[in-house]
Amino acid sequence: MTEPKPWFDEIPIPALLRHARNTYGIAMRQALESADYDDLPKNGLYVIGGLALGAGDVPLGQLIKELRISKQAAGQLVDTLVTRGYLQRTVDPEDRRKLTITLTERGRAAASVQAAAREQVDAALVARVGEDDVASMRRALAVLIDISREWLDRDDD
Amino acid sequence: MTEPKPWFDEIPIPALLRHARNTYGIAMRQALESADYDDLPKNGLYVIGGLALGAGDVPLGQLIKELRISKQAAGQLVDTLVTRGYLQRTVDPEDRRKLTITLTERGRAAASVQAAAREQVDAALVARVGEDDVASMRRALAVLIDISREWLDRDDD
């Protein structure tokens, strides 16, 4: 029994993560383009997908942290998303410095196309490795995410 | 037993992948910067890390496919990496159209700093979820990567 190591054991985890994420990216982009939502900027998918989750608004500040880009970049990203009709920006009445962003009609439509594509990939994954393995992958990924929090909780501008 | 769903079950897998990868990115960047390898371009980490694997050369064409960027972008990326002393470019004597890229001394040094940081995160992960779960995560990621191959094998320029 020579037990040859499978190819994916030789590849660094970050590279696996990159390519795996890319699968979703390709599927989602493709679906969005077929539905004529072809003008989403690079990080646009994340914004659209993320907003759809919490049924409602998201403070701009959250994007800044999650995307790990400068607040200026976040501002510009939201700008183009607003210009292209996906988002709406409103001031938080509680604190008039803050902005929250919300999906427009078009934004929600795009989000649902994207979610459908995502779920298709999810389904293909479950079909091959089973629910349990997917659940344990989620757990492992969550742990990785958590590790970064301890690694550095600083870097908050 | 209310069994509240853990937070990471609510997050789309691509988002988990993104953030998980970011953990590695942060750790590696940080390590590299402390060691004065602070001039690596965005995709530089991938190139450096990838090359270190196969002890030797990598055809430029491979980068193009793996990074999913245009050949021009790949060319420029390699350009700056060469300029900054990380890479060397040589023509393939078999086929003089082809280029292969190799790490320089500096490149190898940076690669090993990067690898060390990566392994530190790997270790932290193993410490919390165990070898088996990491192995099954790898398997699941490999399946995801495979899915994209079937999803579209076209798009080869």
Add this chain to the structure above:
DNA sequence: TGAAATAGTCAATTTATTTGACAATCAAGA
């Protein structure tokens, strides 16, 4: 009230990536 901190904008620059046109090399058939 009046600093200091927070949230975001504006303008300019740098970095990353793409598109289009091209040059060199190789492969294969008349």
Add this chain to the structure above:
DNA sequence: TCTTGATTGTCAAATAAATTGACTATTTCA
């Protein structure tokens, strides 16, 4: 051989994405 077509990569110009630095408005809190 020649010639045609495909492959591999470069050059140059344009666009997109992200950063830096300086600034405005708002809130907090001593």
